[in-house]
Amino acid sequence: MSKKRVTSxxxxxxxxxxxxxxxxxxxxxxxxxxxxDTREAVLEAIRELNYHVDAGARSMKTGRSMxxxxxxxxxxxxxxxxxxxxxxxxxxxxxxxxxxSPRPRGNAGGRAELLELYHQRKIDGIVTLDHTSYQGEEWAxxxxxxxxxYVSVEGYAEVPDVHSVLAxxxxxVETAMNYLMREGTVQQPGPVYAEVxxxxxxxxxxxxxxxxxxxxxxxxxxMEPVIIRLEEHGDAWAHCLQQLTVGSGxxxxxxxxxWSSAIPDLYRAAHKLGLRIGEDVRIMAADNTIxxxxxxxxxLSCVEIPYVSMGExxxxxxxxxxxxxxxxxxxxxxxxxxxxxxRAGESA
Numbered sequence: 379m380s381k382k383r384v385t386s387x388x389x390x391x392x393x394x395x396x397x398x399x400x401x402x403x404x405x406x407x408x409x410x411x412x413x414x415d416t417r418e419a420v421l422e423a424i425r426e427l428n429y430h431v432d433a434g435a436r437s438m439k440t441g442r443s444m445x446x447x448x449x450x451x452x453x454x455x456x457x458x459x460x461x462x463x464x465x466x467x468x469x470x471x472x473x474x475x476x477x478x479s480p481r482p483r484g485n486a487g488g489r490a491e492l493l494e495l496y497h498q499r500k501i502d503g504i505v506t507l508d509h510t511s512y513q514g515e516e517w518a519x520x521x522x523x524x525x526x527x528y529v530s531v532e533g534y535a536e537v538p539d540v541h542s543v544l545a546x547x548x549x550x551v552e553t554a555m556n557y558l559m560r561e562g563t564v565q566q567p568g569p570v571y572a573e574v575x576x577x578x579x580x581x582x583x584x585x586x587x588x589x590x591x592x593x594x595x596x597x598x599x600x601m602e603p604v605i606i607r608l609e610e611h612g613d614a615w616a617h618c619l620q621q622l623t624v625g626s627g628x629x630x631x632x633x634x635x636x637w638s639s640a641i642p643d644l645y646r647a648a649h650k651l652g653l654r655i656g657e658d659v660r661i662m663a664a665d666n667t668i669x670x671x672x673x674x675x676x677x678l679s680c681v682e683i684p685y686v687s688m689g690e691x692x693x694x695x696x697x698x699x700x701x702x703x704x705x706x707x708x709x710x711x712x713x714x715x716x717x718x719x720x721r722a723g724e725s726a
Contacts, residue, residue, distance in 0.1 A: 384429045392423035442502050446696060447492050449478045450507035455668065456685050457507050460531060463689025464505060471697060476501055489517055496526045503696035505689075508533030511582035513540075527699040529692040531685075535583045541695055541712040543688045547584045547664075550681040550718035551591035551634070554664050557679065558632045558726055563660070568601035569632040570622055574610050574640040588636055588664055604631070610640065615647035622659060630659040632726065638663035638670030638680055645674060660726040665718075677723035684716050691716065 386404075390397045395416060402412050403420045412420075423429070448464055450457035461475065468475055476495070480488045495501045504526060512533035518540050521528045534540040558569050571592045573585065589605065596603040606621065608614050622630040630653070635644065641663060645655060653659050656676045663670060666682035691714050 384427045386429070388427055389420065389423045389429050392427060393419040395420060442700075443500050444472060445474045445476050445501050446693065447476045447478050447495060447501045447504045448507075449480075449489065449492060449504060452477060452479050454507075459685035460505075460507050460689040460692075463686035463691075464693050465689075466686075467690040467693035471693070473502075473693070490520070493520060493524050493526065496524060502700060503527035503529075505529050505531060505692045505696065506533065507531045509582075510535065510584040513537050527696045529695045531688050531692055532584075535713070539712065541699070543691045543695065543714045543716065545584070545683045545688070546715045546717050547587040548591040550683070551588045551664050552595060553718060553720055554634055554662050554681050555592065555595045557681075557720060557722070558634060558660065558662055563632075567631040568596055568599070568604075569634050570604045570606060572618060572633055572635045572640075572644075573605060573607045574635065574637050575607060576610055585636065592634070608640075610637075611643065613643075615640075615644050616651060619644075619647055619651055619653060619659060632660040632662070635661065635663050637665050637667050638674075638678060639667045641668075641670045641674055641678055656724045656726065662726040666721060671721040671723050674723075674725070676725050678721075679723040679726035680721050681718040682721050684719055687716055 386397050386400045390400045393400070393416075399412060399416065400420055403417055446464070446468065448457075448461055450460065452458075461477075464475055478488060478492060489506075492501070492504050496504070504521070506529075508530050510532050512530070513536065514533075518534065518537065522539075529541045529543060531543045532545070534542045535544050555569060569592075571589070573589060575581070575585070592605070593603045606618050608618065619630070619633075622633060633644075635641065641661075644661065648655055648659060648661075655661055661678070663678055663680040666678075666680040669682075670678040671680050671682070695714060
């Protein structure tokens with residue numbers, strides 16, 4: 379015969395209080411004051427009886443599962459950092475995270491399953507890590523129709539009625555340029571911008587913002603913008619580095635690269651040309667995609683997109699939506715913009 383399950387009634391009886399007081403202690407219910415001695419008596423009864431909250435019963439009572447879904451490629455390091463931030467914020471709010479990844483049949487199928495989980499009350503909200511060019515109309519319409527609390531990290535930047543947590547890519551370039559041309563460094567020639575692109579996705583709002591920020595920074599200081607475009611994993615870095623030399627005996631122009639994922643190829647090209655990183659040529663990345671500041675030698679100077687903080691903000695935005703708010707702090711409706719973080723290294 380199975381042992382009888384301990385209930386909150388048993389805890390209340392052992393502590394000599396009402397069940398509402400036990401509930402207030404367990405849930406930190408606002409507006410119900412519980413004295414320190416009473417709280418300790420309830421906690422002691424919980425320990426003695428080995429009481430555990432019935433998650434199913436709580437879900438039926440509150441209508442919440444206390445679980446949020448995180449959707450993204452679990453093999454991608456950026457998703458791992460996003461999860462770190464989500465976990466931090468979820469721990470503060472008593473939430474758990476359900477991991478979901480794209481299925482072989484494509485993103486649409488995996489996302490549809492998230493909506494089913496919401497309708498079944500197995501999750502309370504959804505966070506997706508999307509490509510910066512992502513703005514799927516069908517998914518946005520489905521989320522809106524289901525009235526599910528939802529936040530896209532990096533997606534829907536140009537779609538005003540979808541909640542997004544986004545990086546300030548314009549600000550990241552300004553931070554990088556100011557660091558490259560800081561006091562004490564050679565001020566001329568001005569920095570060159572190397573834009574690495576994917577063959578299948580040559581342009582998106584993030585790259586446009588970075589390019590425009592670079593051009594505006596240069597023109598506002600009377601410098602000629604110089605933009606070099608290279609396909610990812612191409613072999614044109616040697617030619618790019620040779621273009622940075624402005625004359626015999628003159629220093630190389632500083633080089634700002636949009637992604638740190640291009641740094642290994644760039645470093646190899648510099649080595650073959652006999653260039654010392656940080657001395658003969660100063661290099662910086664405007665997006666620390668692969669945490670190049672830790673993996674490169676000399677260590678890479680870069681500005682890092684704050685995916686951990688973006689995970690924290692995404693959870694806060696979801697909770698705000700659940701509480702009846704719009705999850706927005708300031709600016710464009712439903713958009714939260716976070717600044718990049720400067721990581722000073724030896725390369726610049």
